[in-house]
Amino acid sequence: MGLRFIFMLTRNDRTVVDAAQQLQTALGLGVRHIGFKDIGLPLEQLKSLDAAIKAGGATSYLEVVSLDRESEIVSAKAAVEIGVDVLLGGTRVDDVLPIIKDTGIRYFPFPGRITGHPSVLEGTVEEIVESAKTIAARDGVHGLDLLAYRSAQNVPELMKAVCAAVSKPVYIAGSIATPERIAVVQNAGAAGFTIGTAALDGKYPADGNDVPSQLTAIIRDVAALNKHLSPIRKKRLATAVSSGGGEQVNNTQINVAVFKDASGWSFREHDDELFFVHRGCLLMKFRDREETIEPGEFIVVPRGVEHLAVAVGEGCEVLSATTTASSVE
Template identity: 60%
Template sequence: MRGHEQPHLKGSVMGLRFIFMLTRNDRTVEDAAQQLQTALSLGVRHIGFKDIGLPISQLKALNAAIKAGGATSYLEVVSLDRDSETASARAALDIGVDMLLGGTHAEDVLPIIAGSSIQYCPFPGRIVGHPSVLEGSIEEIVDSARSLAARDGVHGLDLLAYRSKGDVPALMMAVCKAVSKPVYIAGSIDTPERIAIVKEAGAAGFTIGTAALDGKYPAGSKSVPVFVHRGTLLMEFRDREETVREGEFIVIPHGVEHRPAASAGSCEAVVIAPA
């Protein structure tokens, strides 16, 4: 990983929001507090955890540390039954997170968080098991996405795209086209190529847990992911210019000619590449 400072260029297209999840196998990791400090030191500004794996007191402390570090906090619900999910929604209020991701019982969660500042992004489709798996056809998942996005109090969707067995790129594109609210992609996004597919589908961002913690990205990949640590990065290609803001990702495909630049002053970026 290394930082870069570049001169000025104009850009037009936003990057992806990178949400770093302090999780593995749908559980918050025991060393979440240590992992958090590493993430904050790299400039990550969207950081989340699950509602299982650590006691509520430690999750509160984790949330406080995320906010003290200037980052937005996310709680992703793992529970699938109604009672457990409503308990998780109440925990989100108690912990004080900024965003609540996941869950399948929006009709029960929305009254609980009504009047709070929490932004809510439930799972579309049929979710089963632990780790969670997304089932159903693209048409069924799109119908679910439309129904959820139409609800007041739903700010976006948490799509478990890479936990489905069908055509994942087609699923992501169909859901993103079907709704006007932000779609965040979850699942095993463990290669730069998958990040690029997420961007092409029109998603607003993506979550990474295990893949980042286990250091999978450098292995066998020719594409180069770039994470903006501070400032705004402008990436100029022959056919377009893209703007990547603080806390966002861009993936440079192998062999594609490009030129990075900073919007104003300096930009610090982390390039993830083989050592």
């Protein structure tokens, strides 16, 4: 799956008033994990926001910032009414679990002692780890939402300790505003992280301070860490033809060749082969018929079928794709 980036439509622990506009920007850039807080906008607007997230093919997250039992219960009920996919935050697991039971909501509460607004994580590394172990062991808890960068402790040490102590996924929240911090999050073994204020306020290192530039930079940096960037550059087909070059794509060998004479009758025991005519004309003979393949057309020769490829005229440029024997069991 790789490290997951969750874009929070929030600033200073409140859903921003232009969340709907920022959501469309995020969806247009391919962000697929998007969240908001339970305060900042009326419930009906949060419902509309959640519906728009899902309509855009993304997963919705609600992060609770309530500091007392009564308001956290209200927030959990709001999460159910809104219909979010994931509930992040909160500390009162005993009160929340009965509310979200059988709703399908995945629950990631805060470990440790949370105080203040914006939220701060208090306690020693050992205390936070013990809290994490206790909470993660509960049925109905799917993972943890760790406010690591809101802690006064050694943050990399804290993240590694919590991730190592529990078998469920850990998301990291709070003040992640640089690619270096994202790399630290990945190295700690976390499943994902949230960024809100940093991107909305143009604090992430990027080509611009606007939200599209900010999100583009974050997506790029996460893709690089997940090794999801392609090192392969485009090539000219004519150059490949002249050099007789080929490419290996997984278990498929792609070749470009010039056919000038009859190739001789042959067959492949294990592999299907595709012939795509780029330039010229190719006559493919079978034992029962002949097929003429013009430029822009292709033909697949199944394994075990005898065939004879003949260039029509002076020559024919053909791209072929064959599954290599190494993939055959």
